Amino acid sequence: MTGVSIVGAGLSAFGRQPGVSGREMAVQAIRTALADAGLEWSDVQIAFGGSDGSGLADTLVAELGLTGIPFTNVKNGCATGGSALVSAVNAIRSGSAEIALAVGFDKHGRGAFAPLPEEWGLPAGYGEAGLMVTTQFFGIKIARYMREYGITAQTLAKVAEKAYANGTLNPNAWRRTPMSAEEIASADMVNDPLTRYMFCSPGEGGAAIIVASEAVATRLGGRPVSLLSAVTRTRGFGTFEVFAPAIQGIGAPTSVSTTAAAAAFDAAGVRPDEIDVLQLQDTESGAEIMHMAECGFCEHGEQEQLLEKGATLIDGSMPVNTDGGCIANGEPIGASGLRQVHEIVTQLRGEAGDRQVPGSPHLGFTHVYGAPGISACTVLAV
Amino acid sequence: MSPTESAPRLHGSRCDSCGNVAFPVADGCQRCGQQVMQPIELSEHGTVWGFTVQRFAPKSPPYVPPADGFVPFAVGYVELSEGVKVEAVLECADFAELEGHAPVRLTATVPVPRFEVVA
Numbered sequence: 001m002t003g004v005s006i007v008g009a010g011l012s013a014f015g016r017q018p019g020v021s022g023r024e025m026a027v028q029a030i031r032t033a034l035a036d037a038g039l040e041w042s043d044v045q046i047a048f049g050g051s052d053g054s055g056l057a058d059t060l061v062a063e064l065g066l067t068g069i070p071f072t073n074v075k076n077g078c079a080t081g082g083s084a085l086v087s088a089v090n091a092i093r094s095g096s097a098e099i100a101l102a103v104g105f106d107k108h109g110r111g112a113f114a115p116l117p118e119e120w121g122l123p124a125g126y127g128e129a130g131l132m133v134t135t136q137f138f139g140i141k142i143a144r145y146m147r148e149y150g151i152t153a154q155t156l157a158k159v160a161e162k163a164y165a166n167g168t169l170n171p172n173a174w175r176r177t178p179m180s181a182e183e184i185a186s187a188d189m190v191n192d193p194l195t196r197y198m199f200c201s202p203g204e205g206g207a208a209i210i211v212a213s214e215a216v217a218t219r220l221g222g223r224p225v226s227l228l229s230a231v232t233r234t235r236g237f238g239t240f241e242v243f244a245p246a247i248q249g250i251g252a253p254t255s256v257s258t259t260a261a262a263a264a265f266d267a268a269g270v271r272p273d274e275i276d277v278l279q280l281q282d283t284e285s286g287a288e289i290m291h292m293a294e295c296g297f298c299e300h301g302e303q304e305q306l307l308e309k310g311a312t313l314i315d316g317s318m319p320v321n322t323d324g325g326c327i328a329n330g331e332p333i334g335a336s337g338l339r340q341v342h343e344i345v346t347q348l349r350g351e352a353g354d355r356q357v358p359g360s361p362h363l364g365f366t367h368v369y370g371a372p373g374i375s376a377c378t379v380l381a382v
Numbered sequence: 383m384s385p386t387e388s389a390p391r392l393h394g395s396r397c398d399s400c401g402n403v404a405f406p407v408a409d410g411c412q413r414c415g416q417q418v419m420q421p422i423e424l425s426e427h428g429t430v431w432g433f434t435v436q437r438f439a440p441k442s443p444p445y446v447p448p449a450d451g452f453v454p455f456a457v458g459y460v461e462l463s464e465g466v467k468v469e470a471v472l473e474c475a476d477f478a479e480l481e482g483h484a485p486v487r488l489t490a491t492v493p494v495p496r497f498e499v500v501a
Contacts, residue, residue, distance in 0.1 A: 114441035123406070125493025127444025129471060130436060136457050139434030191434040192477070237413045245494075246405040247431075248412055250465035 004092045005217035005224035006380070008037025008210035009342040012105070014329045015174025017204055022054025022107035022332070025206035027063045029335075030103055033208040038220055039099065041065045044210070046091045048084040049103035050074035052333035057084075057103055078281070078368045079232050080104050081207065081337030082376020086230045088211050098213045106332035108202035120243045120372055134371060135199060135284070137242040139191030142286025146193065149301035151289060153193055157181035158307050159285035160198045160327055166314065167328030169355035174203055175328040198285040203330020207338035209345075223349045228268035228379040233260035241373030257281075260375035261295035261367060268379035272296035275379075276361030277347045278318065279340035281369040282325040288312075292320070295367050295377070319357045322347060337376050340366040348382040390491045391426065392468065395419035403464040425462040426488040428497065430480050433458025433472055460486055460497050473498035 010032025012025035026049070034041060041064045049057030050073050058071040076083040081104035088100035113134055117127040126132050145151060161181040167173035179197060187195040217224040235241050235256040238249035247253050265272060272295065280295065282288040289307075293300045297318055306312065312320040323329060323343040326336055344364035346352045364380040395404045397411035398418040405424060410417045439445065439452035456472040458480065471494060474480055479499045486497035 128446045129494040130440040130445040133440050136434055140432045140458055144432035189437045245469050247467040
């Protein structure tokens, strides 16, 4: 199979940016990624991208230049960035392009998302009754998980404490003020057992990744990162997902994250225990804990002990969300998946500054999860 | 109307091909993809599979708060004898009553299923 390399990665600022549109953030991210790759917009041969609620990606050509390339809009919830990246990778692998762009962006208002049940295939009654609230799913799932596997509320608080601590080391993060586990644990409850500081907030930002054939990557020089695999999956039967009026099937539900991660590792020929630095969807503290096991990095229930030992800290044995994740960067739906890839690229190049994982990491992993049961994963190497 | 006739019941579907039970009523089976589904009435009794408490008022629209204002409520999944776990609003005097796979009984089906803790 044709190898694919990431030759450029760029972000806009993350967090509230009054007066700056989501589209402007996307253009900023793309120009940063192009500069990173040493390329011009006219070098890009095909593009894929999207936002959840901030406009159509193919309209960005008005600002970037009317070069006439195919530009496909992607709208795939939290997997928008991942789906765009898979399409860009496939364009390289098929030989239809040598340089391809994936871009994701969003600018969300304050407060929780307010999805309409009809758009998610649910009767209107779910909205009237107050059940179209994504945070409920995470509360129900982690509450059950904690009882089943002995995860404590203190460990939930530790995940968020780490996110804010890593945010202080990331000049591009939205939340850059440290917060103690005690303060996090004692904050207002949103959906038991999760407090307000354990959740990410809908936010703002853009992220762009430029992939190229190995021949182009070699010609460009620079600091390419090999994209060993990029995979997206929708849910299989018997999973427990956001906005589910029921969990069908008998016995314990599984998660789409498990199938997506396993497929990504399989395609890459890499095992989870070989990964040096990773990004896991941290919609809230509990999600990061559960995704550690669902993606294959530990057994269910092992997280309590691992976090006690500081395993997920920057200098731990499996550093998770070194840039502060969604909790410190916010959740612009279209951008988060590619923000994760950007962070792993930065870490594998050894350019993460104060938050650099020690020991020259050479294998990285990213994972997003979202409604209505989708996941996107990548495995990256230098 | 007799009490039996007025008692709320949840309607689901059972797949003719693989026996999977779906809620709500479905035209096709999520498990095997076949399209012959028989209508069934689901159990009125079940146990709490998992729950959380909605502590803040959801955004309106689409949320329609009670006439006397929002109060925190429990939401979760009720495991029925058919195996399917149904999302529902859970009624209780104290949220702690919902712990430990608490037995619950169906009290309403609209706008969403509601179950109450069986004393």
